[in-house]
Amino acid sequence: MSTGTLYIVATPLGNLEDITLRAIRVLKDVSVIACEDTRRTVKILNRYEIRTPLFIFHEYNKVRAGASILRRLRDGEGVALVSDAGTPAISDPGFELVREAIAGGVPIEVVPGPSALIAALVVSGLPTDHFAFEGFLPVRREKRRKAMKALASETRTMIFYESPQRVADFLREAAEIFGDRRACFVRELTKIHEEILRGTLPELCAEISRRGSVLGEITIVIEGVGKTVELSVEEIVQAALEESSGSSRDLAREIAGRTGLSRKDVYAEILRQRQK
Structure with missing residues (x-):
C-alpha cells in the first residue's frame, strides 16, 4: 500500500x-x-x-x-x-x-x-524587500524585553504576532526599545471589524493604551533600524549576547550577515565581552 x-x-x-x-x-x-x-x-x-x-x-x-x-x-x-x-x-x-x-x-x-504575516506586511507601507518574522515574543516581561533588545540593530522590517491582552504592554516596550520608528498595527484582517493603524510606535502605543482594551487577532509590523543610525560593534554584540548562548563563531557569522559588519571584528568583540 x-x-x-x-x-x-x-x-x-x-x-x-x-x-x-x-x-x-x-x-x-x-x-x-x-x-x-x-x-x-x-x-x-x-x-x-x-x-x-x-x-x-x-x-x-x-x-x-x-x-x-x-x-x-x-x-x-x-x-x-x-x-x-x-x-x-x-x-x-x-x-x-x-x-x-x-x-x-x-x-x-x-x-x-x-497568510496573516504577508498580508500585514504588504498593507503596512513599510519596506518589503527584506523582512524578519518574529512571531510571538515571550509572555514574561523580562524575556520579552530581552528579545526586543536583541532585535534593536535589526535592519529588516520586523513582523510580530501578539495577543489582545498583551498588545498594550508590547507597544509600550517596543516604543521604549525601538524608539520613534514607523509601525503598523493590524487587527482582524479581512474581517468585518478590520482595523489598520499606521504611525510611529509612540503614536500607536498612545492610541491603544487610550482604548484600555482591544479584541481580535493582531499583527504588528515595525520598520528596521535605519541605515543612517550608527550602532557600535560593542552595542550590537551586547544586545545579541543577551539573547544568545550559542558558540561565538556562529553568533559572529549571524551578526555579520545581518549587519554587514566584519565577521573578524564582531568575533573579537564577542570574545572580549564574554571574557568580562
Missing part, C-alpha cells in the same frame, strides 16, 4: 471568499482534515459543502494526535492540515507534524493561500 499525502492547506483569515479552488478540491478529496478548532473550520466546510471528517490537532494534543495522523498517512489516507486561519505550520505545532512526516518519507504538498 502506498503512503498517503499530507496536504498543507491555507484557509481564509476571516473572509470566507479568500480560498482557492484547489483548496476546496483538496479538502473534499482527502480522508480527514486535521484542524485546531472544529468550530472555526466547520464554517468553511459548511460554506463550500465539504463533508470530510475533522480530526483535532493542536498544541495540547500534538504528540498523541500527530502519531495518529502519521498512522493514517502510512495506511494510505490523504490528510489535509489546516489552522484556524491562514497558512498552517507558522506559529503552531503544524511544523512539527511536517517535520515528522518528512522523516517518515510521507509525500507533502502545499496548497498556498492567505
